[in-house]
Amino acid sequence: MRLRHLFAVVMLSGIYSLLSAGIFVQLDAVDVAFTEAAVGAGITTILMLGTLALTTDTERPPVKRQWLPLVVVLATGAALIYGTLDLPLLGDPNAPANLHVAPRYIEQSGQEVGVPNIVTSVLASYRGYDTLGEVTVIFTAGIGVMVLLGGTRRRKRKKNRP
Amino acid sequence: MIEPGLYNYWIVVILMMAGFFIVMSHGNLVKKIVGLNIFQTSVFILYISFGKVSDATAPILDEAYTEYSNPLPHVLILTAIVVGVATSALGLALIVRIREAYGTVEEDEIIAQDPDS
Numbered sequence: 001m002r003l004r005h006l007f008a009v010v011m012l013s014g015i016y017s018l019l020s021a022g023i024f025v026q027l028d029a030v031d032v033a034f035t036e037a038a039v040g041a042g043i044t045t046i047l048m049l050g051t052l053a054l055t056t057d058t059e060r061p062p063v064k065r066q067w068l069p070l071v072v073v074l075a076t077g078a079a080l081i082y083g084t085l086d087l088p089l090l091g092d093p094n095a096p097a098n099l100h101v102a103p104r105y106i107e108q109s110g111q112e113v114g115v116p117n118i119v120t121s122v123l124a125s126y127r128g129y130d131t132l133g134e135v136t137v138i139f140t141a142g143i144g145v146m147v148l149l150g151g152t153r154r155r156k157r158k159k160n161r162p
Numbered sequence: 163m164i165e166p167g168l169y170n171y172w173i174v175v176i177l178m179m180a181g182f183f184i185v186m187s188h189g190n191l192v193k194k195i196v197g198l199n200i201f202q203t204s205v206f207i208l209y210i211s212f213g214k215v216s217d218a219t220a221p222i223l224d225e226a227y228t229e230y231s232n233p234l235p236h237v238l239i240l241t242a243i244v245v246g247v248a249t250s251a252l253g254l255a256l257i258v259r260i261r262e263a264y265g266t267v268e269e270d271e272i273i274a275q276d277p278d279s
Contacts, residue, residue, distance in 0.1 A: 010192075013200070027207075028213075040199075047251050054258045056261075059268075060189075072186065076179060077178075080175045084171035084175065089166040090167055090169070095212065097232060097235070098213065098232045102232040106233065117223075118223060118230065119237055130238075137245050142248070144255065145251055148259050
């Protein structure tokens with residue numbers, strides 16, 4: 001948080017993504033770990049480095065210390081910790097989240113879809129519309145980035161020949 | 163292998179608050195995006211730990227196993243990771259444009275140049 005050199009900040013955030021991928025493996029979510037390692041640690045880091053190349057890579061030192069954010073964060077954190085006390089324990093097979101549709105996916109998807117990886121069959125078959133929506137979001141974001149960055153090149157060209 | 167307990171939620175809360183603090187306290191826009199990413203990953207860990215079942219294996223069907231972790235949070239978070247990258251790409255593109263328009267990526271300098279806002 002204190003680092004002024006943004007290159008180091010971006011590298012540390014890449015390492016953090018890779019470590020969280022390790023946590024996902026430990027929690028049995030191998031597909032999520034793959035995606036986090038490839039997309040979170042890889043593509044996001046590249047995008048941030050590209051941004052640093054286009055802007056600046058040092059942060060101006062802060063003018064004054066701010067206590068308000070710290071107080072807000074501590075209060076919110078305390079409220080959230082209090083909220084966790086009622087949640088089911090880690091690894092509880094009878095937690096409500098594990099009793100609704102998940103058993104049906106686990107028991108039936110082998111016959112219904114025929115793919116051994118349950119995550120794949122839920123993603124592509126049972127929740128295919130979600131994935132379609134996801135692709136739409138990526139498409140929209142891609143168009144947004146192209147509009148934002150493509151416009152600059154045109155303006156520069158206009159500036160060069162007045 | 164993994165002890166039952168509530169500590170995973172506490173880790174999530176600590177990471178979430180770290181990201182939240184970075185977003186609020188730093189004026190540099192790139193650091194704000196990094197803080198948002200930390201916040202986002204803490205939410206991912208929260209969802210994945212909901213789906214964890216003790217002594218279960220990854221949800222890939224095999225004759226040798228009968229207990230699987232809940233595959234549904236994994237699917238949701240796969241989608242969320244990719245959408246998260248799309249949104250941070252959009253945010254970073256906005257930063258590049260702001261830098262071109264104002265010549266800085268520090269929040270207070272931008273506000274100082276915009277007295278009307």
